[in-house]
Every structure is written in structure tokens, then in C-alpha cells.
Amino acid sequence: MEGSSLMIKDYPKDSTPRERLMTEGAASLSNQELLAILLRTGTKKESVLQLSNRLLKNFEGLRLLKDATIEEITSIYGIGQVKAIQILASIELGRRIGRLQYDDRYTIRSPEDAAKFVMDEMRFLSQEHFVALYLNTKNQVLHKQSIFIGSLNSSIVHPREIFKVALKRSSASIICIHNHPSGDATPSREDIEVTKRLVECGKLLGIEVLDHIIIGDTKFISLKEKGYV
Template sequence: MSPSSLLIRDIPVNERPRERMLKQGPTALSNQEILAILLRTGTKKESALHLAGRLLEQFDDLTLLRSATCEELCKIKGIGMAKAVEIQAVMELARRIYTTRQEKKYVIKSPEDVSNYVMEDMRFLTQEHFITLYLNTKNHVIHRHTVFIGSLNASIVHPREVFKEALRRSAASVICLHNHPSGDPTPSREDIEVTKRLNEAGKVLGIEVLDHVIIGDRTFVSLKEQGHII
């Protein structure tokens, strides 16, 4: 019988996740052990450690777990609504910590900087998110705003929604970006049309559209570099 299938009381004290964390620190623990601490309890027939292992196996380690819904989590035997909500809360807190760290006077000088800023936050999203970054005269990100969630459409991404926040924040320029859930950042006809429309509106308002970056899975495309923003 493997250690992970034992009940916690059957595992030697010095090998239990909480005790190992106290003695060796959190970095010494596996994803399974950390998740077991979060879950606290397993079922009548298995430990929290074994439940954590099944959860990670079901959601491809942490890749899909971060975007799992409560309904999807509750389909796992041993995961009720309370545990599902706690898991979602921890994932959201981790996302916010990452975002907060990135937003501290982050300077954008290239499409690579845009990618580094949002890649880990966006490449796992299962829906398209259209986001605008608002920059000051020194190219510091001063605000990030999700304009809409859903399939990109020129009639939905209205310049008014993008630039009213720029005016409110006194932004000098904006960078638009959205993700392709397929992982392939190749721009569509709609992507190009939206880009040209926003670029023209920015010129009228005196707020430069620096770029429109499409995020894929560890890859990206800059519509500025492709010549769609002049």
C-alpha cells in the first residue's frame, strides 16, 4: 500500500505534510502535500494526501486546477462545496499576488514585456479576455482593465469602452491584448479589424495605441510588429 493511500494517522508523524512543512518549510513540499494541507481532511477510506493526488491527476497537476469551477471540483469524490470554494479562493489569491507584484511600476518597452506581464495569468484561460493596459508618459502600467470576456467582435469591442478608462486615468497610451484559448496566437480578420478601429480612435483622442498583443500558450503575436498599427 502506497503512503498516499494510507490514512493520515497511519503515516509516520515526521512524514505528514503539516509536520514536514513546519520542520522543512513550504518549499520542501510537493504540490500534492500542499494541497493536502489545504484540504485538511480526506474521506473515510483515504487520507487528504490521497485525495489531493486524485485531484491533481484529474486536473493535470496545477494546469487546469487554477481554472476549475466549483461544479467541476465537486464531481471529485471527497470534494464538497466548502472544499471547492476554498480551492478556488486560494487560486484567486495566488493570481492576485502575482498580478500585484507585476503591477509595481512595471515598464513596458516591447511586446515581450507585455507577454511577460500577462502570460502566466492569461494562457490558461478557457474564454477570450480582452484587456487594456493603461500607461503613463514613462510607459509604467498604471491600470489594467478587462473590457469584456467572450469571442472577439468589432461591434463588442467599442473604442468608447477602451478609451473612457484611459481618459479617467489620464493615460498617455494604451496597449490592448487578448488571449486565444486554442493556444495559437495567429490573428484573425476580426483581430485586425478591431486593432485598426482602436488605432484610429486613439489618434482622434490623442491617446496612442502602442500595440495589440495576442496571447497564446507561451507564445504571442504583436499586431504592431505585423504592421497593423502605424
């Protein structure tokens, strides 16, 4: 049966697995705590953390739990069908994430590759958009993010906003891209100044700025090819 007397909410707020996940991140939690979040409640005689610990001991850890059936999980006192389904669904999500094919990610080997990745999206924009591509060590695109919209100048392009995402995504390098609504991709003085500033910041952080590409109407200019990166 599934009890409801000792719930996560009954613990001191700053010590619950949920609170720790929000403040410290999911990676800081033990397997027992992560399971406790899924289970939500314990039994009349034990807390949810005690229940999650007993579940792990029964299956000798995650190795056997990942292959458990719903019948095997519900045979544990305190775990009914709803809790078992939640556990199995979470295990399957983890399994699918583990099977993701990272080789399917877009790989950038040249300025042309980077321009092609965003050309259709950016060539007709009526305002300037500054976009950063975050790459792994194989130059595959991990993430693309618009950093700001508006005329490019050194006072509003904050390196901290660009590199904050790079650190969060564990990026090895980045490529900066912005468009010129006029269709003329010729770099301005501000474009060059911003590029140099970002390159210097990247060197300090150990995150290389591979290029800064300006998108025009079906054309582009690489500031790396121009010698500014």
C-alpha cells in the same frame, strides 16, 4: 467640546460638500469643504463649515495643519479627540500617497514586456478575455482592466469603454491584449479589424494605441510587429 446641532445634513442637499463631491468630484471642493466632510458636525453656535474655516485659520492653512499634534488640534473649540484623530489619519494617508514610488511600476519597453506582464494569467483562460493596459508617458503601467469576455469582434469591442478608462486614468497610451484559448496566437481578420478601429479612435483622442498583443500558449504575436498598428 464637539457640538451636533449644525451638521452637513442640515444644508440644502444639492449644496452640501458631500453632495458636491459625489456630483463634481473631490478636486472641486475647497480645503474648508473637505475638512467639513471629515468633521461632520459643527458646534451649537456655528456650522461645520464655519468650524472647518476656523481650524484652517488657526493653523494658517494646510501647511501647518499637516504637522499639528492631536493636542494642538483638540485645543480648538468644537474639535474633540474623535475629530482630531480623523483629521490626523487623513493627513497621514495623504502623506503616504505622496511618498508612493512610481518608479516601482512595471515598465513596458517591448511587446515581450507586455506579453510577460499577462502571460501567466491569460495563457490558460478557457474564454477570450480582452484586457487593456493603461500607461503613463514613461510607458509604466498605471492600470490594467479587463474590458470584456467573449469572442473578439468589432460589434462588441466598443472603443468608448476602452478610452473612457484611459481618460479617467489620464493615460498617455494603451496596449490592448487578448488571448486565444486554442493556444494559437495567429491573428484573425476580426483581430486586425478591431486593432485598426482602436488605433484610429486613439488618434482622434490623442491617446496612442501602442500595440495589440495576442496571447497563445506560452507564445504571443504583436500586431505592431506585423504592421497593423
